[in-house]
Amino acid sequence: MVGAESGRPHVALLPSPGMGHIIPLLEMAKRLVLHHGFHVSFITITTEASAAQTQLLRSPNLPSGLHVVELPPADMSTILHDDMTIVQRLCLIVQESLPYIRSVLRENPPQALIVDIFCTDAFQIAKDLSIPAYSFFTAPTALLALSLYLPTMDREIEGEYVDLPKPVQVPGCNAIRTEDLLDQVRNRKIEEYKWYLLSVSRLPMAVGIFVNTWEDLEPVWLRGLRENSFFQQIPIPPVLPIGPLIKEDEPLTDFDNDCIEWLDKQPPDSVLFITLGSGGTLTSTQLTELAWGLELSQQRFILVVRTPSDASASGAFFNVGNNVMKAEAYLPQGFMERTQEVGLVIPSWAPQVTVLRHPSTGGFLSHCGWNSTLESISHGVPMIAWPLYAEQRMNATMLTEEVGVAVRPVVGEGKNVVGREEIERVVRLVMEGEEGKEMRRRVRELQSSALATLKPGGPSFEALSEVAGTWTTTAH
Numbered sequence: 001m002v003g004a005e006s007g008r009p010h011v012a013l014l015p016s017p018g019m020g021h022i023i024p025l026l027e028m029a030k031r032l033v034l035h036h037g038f039h040v041s042f043i044t045i046t047t048e049a050s051a052a053q054t055q056l057l058r059s060p061n062l063p064s065g066l067h068v069v070e071l072p073p074a075d076m077s078t079i080l081h082d083d084m085t086i087v088q089r090l091c092l093i094v095q096e097s098l099p100y101i102r103s104v105l106r107e108n109p110p111q112a113l114i115v116d117i118f119c120t121d122a123f124q125i126a127k128d129l130s131i132p133a134y135s136f137f138t139a140p141t142a143l144l145a146l147s148l149y150l151p152t153m154d155r156e157i158e159g160e161y162v163d164l165p166k167p168v169q170v171p172g173c174n175a176i177r178t179e180d181l182l183d184q185v186r187n188r189k190i191e192e193y194k195w196y197l198l199s200v201s202r203l204p205m206a207v208g209i210f211v212n213t214w215e216d217l218e219p220v221w222l223r224g225l226r227e228n229s230f231f232q233q234i235p236i237p238p239v240l241p242i243g244p245l246i247k248e249d250e251p252l253t254d255f256d257n258d259c260i261e262w263l264d265k266q267p268p269d270s271v272l273f274i275t276l277g278s279g280g281t282l283t284s285t286q287l288t289e290l291a292w293g294l295e296l297s298q299q300r301f302i303l304v305v306r307t308p309s310d311a312s313a314s315g316a317f318f319n320v321g322n323n324v325m326k327a328e329a330y331l332p333q334g335f336m337e338r339t340q341e342v343g344l345v346i347p348s349w350a351p352q353v354t355v356l357r358h359p360s361t362g363g364f365l366s367h368c369g370w371n372s373t374l375e376s377i378s379h380g381v382p383m384i385a386w387p388l389y390a391e392q393r394m395n396a397t398m399l400t401e402e403v404g405v406a407v408r409p410v411v412g413e414g415k416n417v418v419g420r421e422e423i424e425r426v427v428r429l430v431m432e433g434e435e436g437k438e439m440r441r442r443v444r445e446l447q448s449s450a451l452a453t454l455k456p457g458g459p460s461f462e463a464l465s466e467v468a469g470t471w472t473t474t475a476h
């Protein structure tokens, strides 16, 4: 047995597929090994794994004591269809992997199991094997609060939530505008809604719910969950903010090193970094407008380009990093030559954390995925909010209206793309305007608070430490 052999207490983590899930759970795993003396089994579902995911999990830099357990790929040939949405695909892949998960846990039972939101099916296995199970919610507390409220909404509200005359008032928390509601709840008739509802309705089975956030970032939502009588009555398990857990380092290819060398030559805070998470893609018209807007702004930039998709805003979710493509084919003619003094174009995937950490990076045009958001704040970089899918519209609203670290471009009346002039405006605003300076001041304040909360004595460090302490005393 892994844990017994090493003489360390043993816990297992089970992330959902997808970089946005693997990355924070891997960081939690590293912390458990390095700071709290655990042996960690990191159980990974390899079915449909992207190249970026495989590269990360096979990195030689993982600490000894962190054991990546690759499950055999499940045969999905008769189960998945091209028109299925991400959540439905993820849940089906997890479901087909359950026998493998059960056998890994039975063979080497950990003192605790921590599962991602789309793996809550595994709570039942943990129960059968008498393993205490926790959840790690990799999205913001705002979404956790809405998700814990969702089963009640499902019972009490008739019709579509997006048609409600007023914003959704999560008890004790802020209201969420119906247009910001996550994709998964925008149409109650589709399979994706049913899968999402099922996944979140199992959350109260957890002994505790870890959240990748910290007190200073989401005070209202955390307080609402802890103190509001609605949540006390459900009842929900303790909500434990242990973040921001972000990727600390990443393997760099020669191509990545060229990008960093280019950044080394740019002035401080002068470069806008543009990439849209692990799956985000733009339509070809939107990519053209973005390129023109950048050129008009005359600011320095690093632009990550993916094959445009007119069908889906998350077209690269399962294959990011897989393809070697010629980015210039998707950009306006002559763009590369005209911007070569100020810009760098990278196909598909960039070393995001290394770029955000670099002193020359001064802004981030982001799809507002939660990891990207935490990475940007943790490195003190203000954002242009460009939400695409999942809960990203909620995140964009929070960052612009509650937290004050982002600006969101306006889509013109009756249009479905953001025009080049608007892009030029927001790029200039963040990179050289007075509002940009204020956002930079605010984000640096939060950056300090993020550093402090993760140090011994800080609230996030101590929250994990306290729970981990209970696992070391639980003999299995």
Ligand code: UDP
Pocket (backbone or CB within 6 Å): 019, 020, 021, 023, 247, 275, 276, 277, 278, 279, 280, 304, 348, 349, 350, 351, 352, 353, 368, 369, 370, 371, 372, 373, 375
């Ligand atoms: N990422 C990266 N390079 C890229 C795009 C994304 O390293 O070009 C990483 C990024 O650092 C983050 C993750 O992929 O850790 C994306 O997670 P997020 O939650 O922001 O978005 P999701 O992929 O879940 O939509």
